[in-house]
Amino acid sequence: MYQYSEQDHQLLLERVAQFRGQVERRVKGELSEEEFKHQRLRNGLYLQLHAYMLRVAIPYGLLSSDQMRTLAHIARKYDKGYGHFSTRQNIQYNWPKLEDVPDILDDLAKVEMHAIQTSGNCIRNTTSDPLAGVARDEIEDPRPYCELIRQWSTFHPEFNFLPRKFKIAVSGATQDRAAVAVHDIGLRLVRNDTGETGFEVHVGGGLGRTPMIGKVIRPFLPKQHMLTYLEAILRVYNMLGRRDNIYKARIKILVHETGEDNFREMVEAEWEKIKKGGLHLRDEDFEWIKKFFLDPEYEELSDRDGEFENLLLTNAEFARWVDKNIELHKQPGYRIVYLSLKTAHQPPGDVTADQMDAIADLADKYSLGQIRSTHRQNLVLSDVRLKDLPALWGELKALDLATPNYNHVTDIISCPGLDYCALATARSIPISQAITQRFDDYDFVNDLGDVSINISGCINACGHHHVANIGILGVNKKGVEVYQMTLGGSAREDAAIGKIIGPAFEADEIVDAVSDVLSVYLENREDPEETFLMTYRRLGDAPFKERLYG
Amino acid sequence: MALQVYTASLLKEGLVAYLCLENGRPSWTFDISQATAGHDEELDALKLAAERSEQDNIVVAPYAIEVLETDSGIMATTKREQIRASGPTITLPQDKIRESRRAA
Numbered sequence: 060m061y062q063y064s065e066q067d068h069q070l071l072l073e074r075v076a077q078f079r080g081q082v083e084r085r086v087k088g089e090l091s092e093e094e095f096k097h098q099r100l101r102n103g104l105y106l107q108l109h110a111y112m113l114r115v116a117i118p119y120g121l122l123s124s125d126q127m128r129t130l131a132h133i134a135r136k137y138d139k140g141y142g143h144f145s146t147r148q149n150i151q152y153n154w155p156k157l158e159d160v161p162d163i164l165d166d167l168a169k170v171e172m173h174a175i176q177t178s179g180n181c182i183r184n185t186t187s188d189p190l191a192g193v194a195r196d197e198i199e200d201p202r203p204y205c206e207l208i209r210q211w212s213t214f215h216p217e218f219n220f221l222p223r224k225f226k227i228a229v230s231g232a233t234q235d236r237a238a239v240a241v242h243d244i245g246l247r248l249v250r251n252d253t254g255e256t257g258f259e260v261h262v263g264g265g266l267g268r269t270p271m272i273g274k275v276i277r278p279f280l281p282k283q284h285m286l287t288y289l290e291a292i293l294r295v296y297n298m299l300g301r302r303d304n305i306y307k308a309r310i311k312i313l314v315h316e317t318g319e320d321n322f323r324e325m326v327e328a329e330w331e332k333i334k335k336g337g338l339h340l341r342d343e344d345f346e347w348i349k350k351f352f353l354d355p356e357y358e359e360l361s362d363r364d365g366e367f368e369n370l371l372l373t374n375a376e377f378a379r380w381v382d383k384n385i386e387l388h389k390q391p392g393y394r395i396v397y398l399s400l401k402t403a404h405q406p407p408g409d410v411t412a413d414q415m416d417a418i419a420d421l422a423d424k425y426s427l428g429q430i431r432s433t434h435r436q437n438l439v440l441s442d443v444r445l446k447d448l449p450a451l452w453g454e455l456k457a458l459d460l461a462t463p464n465y466n467h468v469t470d471i472i473s474c475p476g477l478d479y480c481a482l483a484t485a486r487s488i489p490i491s492q493a494i495t496q497r498f499d500d501y502d503f504v505n506d507l508g509d510v511s512i513n514i515s516g517c518i519n520a521c522g523h524h525h526v527a528n529i530g531i532l533g534v535n536k537k538g539v540e541v542y543q544m545t546l547g548g549s550a551r552e553d554a555a556i557g558k559i560i561g562p563a564f565e566a567d568e569i570v571d572a573v574s575d576v577l578s579v580y581l582e583n584r585e586d587p588e589e590t591f592l593m594t595y596r597r598l599g600d601a602p603f604k605e606r607l608y609g
Numbered sequence: 610m611a612l613q614v615y616t617a618s619l620l621k622e623g624l625v626a627y628l629c630l631e632n633g634r635p636s637w638t639f640d641i642s643q644a645t646a647g648h649d650e651e652l653d654a655l656k657l658a659a660e661r662s663e664q665d666n667i668v669v670a671p672y673a674i675e676v677l678e679t680d681s682g683i684m685a686t687t688k689r690e691q692i693r694a695s696g697p698t699i700t701l702p703q704d705k706i707r708e709s710r711r712a713a
Contacts, residue, residue: 086621088666106669108693111623140703156622409702477689478697486692488699540688 060121060429061206061351063171070214071168074175078102079161086158101181103174104160108481113152113160114177115167119187119205119229120148120432124419127430129170131415137163142415144400144408146472146523147226148186148432149177153479175213180221182212182293186228188236189433192352193441195389199248199256201231203348204285211286211338218293222300223308225293226265233552238434240264240273240554241526243310244292249279257281262292262322263314266520270556271311276323282345284330286338291330295322355427355442360392364446379501380452383463392445396426398438398455399462399470403495406488407473408436417458425451434523434550435472437465467504468512468577469495472523476516476533477540483516485533485540486566490514493570498577507577510591511550526550528591529576530557531569542569546576546603547595560600561608575606611675613652614644614683615659616693617668625693626668630658637668641694642682 063071078098085095099105103114115130122130130150134142137159138152145151155163167173176183185205192200208227212218218225230237231248239245245261258280264273280288296310299317314322370377386395398418400408410418418438422430425447426440433439438460443451455461464470471494474480476487491514498504513527517534524530530545541563548557564572577591579602584594595603615628619637626637627644635658638644647655652673659671675686685691692698 086666092669106618106623109625109696139701141701158621404700405702406699411702477692478699486698492699538687
């Protein structure tokens with residue numbers, strides 16, 4: 060992974076010292092809340108429903124074991140003993156005290172982490188495929204490009220006061236595990252006819268109150284132009300994006316209102332002016348950055364193991380976990396392991412300090428000392444030897460991190476909702492827990508196959524409900540929390556915005572409604588290979604509506 | 610006008626607090642049932658005291674919320690304010706671990 064230079068370290072230390080001074084001045088009353096608010100938000104510090112909330116950046120979801128231990132230390136020393144992994148692969152602390160935050164940032168800086176640009180109208184943490192560098196379907200490792208984007212966008216003077224926040228995702232595989240189509244800019248590494256790799260450039264995707272799928276404004280961008288092209292897009296947005304109406308300020312609105320072709324023309328015209336400038340990437344730039352992301356020295360291993368295969372045959376629980384939470388690795392004899400943060404009794408994405416420490420130890424013991432966070436709010440150990448899976452499974456089980464549900468019905472994305480969030484209008488975590496409790500039968504979950512449920516506690520859609528196969532949006536209707544259902548969304552390469560199925564359900568009805576929708580699917584699928592989304596797309600919403608409201 | 614209390618976030622801790630006003634002297638409590646509730650003109654005094662606390666950098670962004678007087682004390686009327694008053698409605702992760710340890 061990327062290692063900070065002396066300059067990077069210095070930059071962070073100066074930033075922490077600057078924020079420490081701002082906090083001191085705020086507490087003394089030398090800064091008003093209005094003046095301070097912009098400074099704290101620039102450092103990832105929100106004031107939420109119950110307390111301050113600090114959002115810490117995890118660049119493209121990649122963490123070392125030492126960084127994870129520091130996150131555990133912060134949770135234990137300054138918070139209430141846990142943290143929350145978000146859909147942008149970051150971690151949030153829900154209870155820090157204002158005066159402790161500079162110390163937290165100091166501790167983070169020691170392990171090359173920070174909270175810069177995790178809030179505010181700037182370019183946020185670049186997200187990516189959690190299987191980057193190890194996936195079998197990868198065209199090219201996206202992490203070097205993510206790191207180049209991180210360095211370009213951090214403190215970029217021109218883009219520090221954009222019309223609105225700006226999110227970039229990069230994927231390097233044929234399967235989209237980074238939801239690139241619902242980002243302000245999504246970059247997909249693709250190969251052209253001559254075998255050269257470059258980027259398919261998606262612009263104007265996003266969720267919130269106006270969900271949109273990004274438009275491909277360039278099907279193939281040579282890699283050396285990545286930063287010049289991003290700069291051109293951001294310049295057009297910065298010049299023309301609306302600043303008069305917060306609800307119309309995202310780039311998706313600009314692309315929509317300008318028209319895809321006009322927007323593309325403006326970007327291309329801007330790009331012509333700067334494409335040969337200082338941001339043009341040279342071969343030596345790629346060589347330098349790729350050195351930080353070289354493959355580890357994998358052992359030459361067989362892709363079979365006696366003990367593993369024996370346990371697979373004799374232990375059904377182990378077999379279920381392998382079936383659901385293990386993916387093939389590009390290197391024979393290795394596997395990718397999903398650590399499920401989805402149980403019926405812990406909010407989706409929440410991890411205790413003890414669990415974090417234990418995960419860091421497991422990463423050192425079994426996975427070359429690295430951990431990844433996913434946009435579905437789980438964690439990944441990316442380089443586990445096949446022969447270590449039985450032992451790792453035992454340790455994960457003891458930590459309650461081995462629920463066999465990855466990409467299945469109980470692997471629910473949920474925003475913090477009204478239990479934590481000042482913007483929320485309804486609770487989302489209790490609904491996710493109720494659904495998880497209802498569908499706790501493994502055979503049923505297994506039979507349902509690949510199906511996603513996402514829950515948001517307000518129209519801002521932090522729980523990505525628009526792009527779930529079954530989306531749930533909590534709203535407040537005359538003082539009562541009610542839940543609207545959407546069907547048919549997808550965040551993958553076949554990205555789609557779900558369609559509202561009908562009137563909202565009350566809190567005590569929504570789990571039954573989900574159950575009804577799943578029953579319609581099971582009754583109507585042509586065979587077990589037909590997923591929920593395939594059945595929905597084949598039949599439309601009529602049979603689901605009929606069951607729910609008929 | 611409905612019965613109201615003043616609430617805000619404490620500047621240093623960020624935690625939810627409610628205004629008590631006794632003999633014109635303001636203080637802030639975490640317990641909504643200890644808050645000073647008022648109607649009409651009483652609210653003017655509460656508002657003034659809350660704003661003074663904000664100027665003195667004790668609290669951030671004070672505002673009035675509607676409450677009801679019940680047998681068990683003052684209670685917020687909206688779900689949002691009820692959750693602010695009593696904390697998340699879910700078991701916090703660390704609490705869960707402590708609970709399971711106790712059960713074991």
